[in-house]
Amino acid sequence: MTDYDIGALIQRFDRFESAQGRVTGQLSAAMGEGLLLDVLAHALAPSGDVELLPEVPRRDNDAFDAENAPVPSVRDLDAWLAHAGELVAVECKHWTAASTDARRSVPEDAEERAEYARAQWRELTVPADWARWTTTTKIALPLRPPYGWTADQVNRARRILIVWRLVSRDGVSALSRHLTTTRREGEWVDLTVEVFSASIHLRQLLAAGISRLHSTFGQLDTLLEALGTIVRGSPRE
Numbered sequence: 001m002t003d004y005d006i007g008a009l010i011q012r013f014d015r016f017e018s019a020q021g022r023v024t025g026q027l028s029a030a031m032g033e034g035l036l037l038d039v040l041a042h043a044l045a046p047s048g049d050v051e052l053l054p055e056v057p058r059r060d061n062d063a064f065d066a067e068n069a070p071v072p073s074v075r076d077l078d079a080w081l082a083h084a085g086e087l088v089a090v091e092c093k094h095w096t097a098a099s100t101d102a103r104r105s106v107p108e109d110a111e112e113r114a115e116y117a118r119a120q121w122r123e124l125t126v127p128a129d130w131a132r133w134t135t136t137t138k139i140a141l142p143l144r145p146p147y148g149w150t151a152d153q154v155n156r157a158r159r160i161l162i163v164w165r166l167v168s169r170d171g172v173s174a175l176s177r178h179l180t181t182t183r184r185e186g187e188w189v190d191l192t193v194e195v196f197s198a199s200i201h202l203r204q205l206l207a208a209g210i211s212r213l214h215s216t217f218g219q220l221d222t223l224l225e226a227l228g229t230i231v232r233g234s235p236r237e
Contacts (some may be wrong), residue, residue, distance in 0.1 A: 002220050003212040004035065006202045013164055014106040014199055016097040024098040028164075032094025033078055034219030036162040039198040040090065041216040042205075043174065044083050052217045053080035055146040057089045063142035063183035072133035072141070080146050087149060087157035091139040095165040106166055106199070114171030117200065121169050121176060124195065130180050136161065140191050142183045155184065160194045167197045174201040 012024060041050040057077035064071045081088040097105050107113045130137050139161045145154045169176035174197050182191040205213065215221065 001215045001218050003214055006206050013096040016105045021098045028094045033092045036092045036198050038216050040162050043201050051082040053146055057143045060142040060144045074133050074138040089157050089159050091161050093163045095163050117166040117168040118171040120167040125178050139193050140180050140182045160196050162196045164198045166199050
């Protein structure tokens with residue numbers, strides 16, 4: 001399987017250059033989800049003991065009712081992972097320095113970078129934003145069990161929102177936790193959502209002398225293979 005160049009990923013997705021913004025956006029659309037899943041898989045189990053299930057997490061409509069909790073418009077998450085005998089429900093957001101809500105490079109100074117990550121955390125976890133179902137807060141949706149798993153296992157599943165961008169409660173940790181709510185058996189119950197910053201994790205690997213990341217699930221290989229069937233030649237000099 002393919003390896004990622006960690007330094008090149010950080011250079012591409014954490015630096016904003018207006019001349020490259022369109023290409024960066026195209027790369028995000030094409031490979032962002034697969035990249036984020038590969039980075040999370042490494043964080044969960046560097047040895048590669050993580051399985052990508054064939055189904056995606058789907059909203060459990062039975063948890064809603066017309067009077068107290070209408071069925072939301074958001075429906076599915078991006079992936080089910082299985083790790084250490086447990087389910088992990090995942091939503092991917094490949095927000096980068098070139099995204100329309102950013103358009104600025106990540107600070108080079110470590111203290112400024114940490115404050116940037118904390119500011120992104122505050123913006124993400126504003127209570128009003130988590131009081132309604134959005135394409136981000138859907139990570140907390142009640143979910144139907146995937147094939148071969150039980151409702152109890154879904155209730156105990158980890159919920160991880162993966163983002164590329166530096167987002168961190170303390171400014172330095174790649175994984176932060178946020179308490180929100182979900183629907184279960186007709187009631188609102190507490191739910192802990194984890195937010196994982198791929199950029200922070202990769203920066204930590206780079207600082208430890210690790211320059212390449214192995215593609216765990218092979219989605220990048222599939223993309224490159226498909227591209228190779230329709231594209232020939234070399235980039236223009």
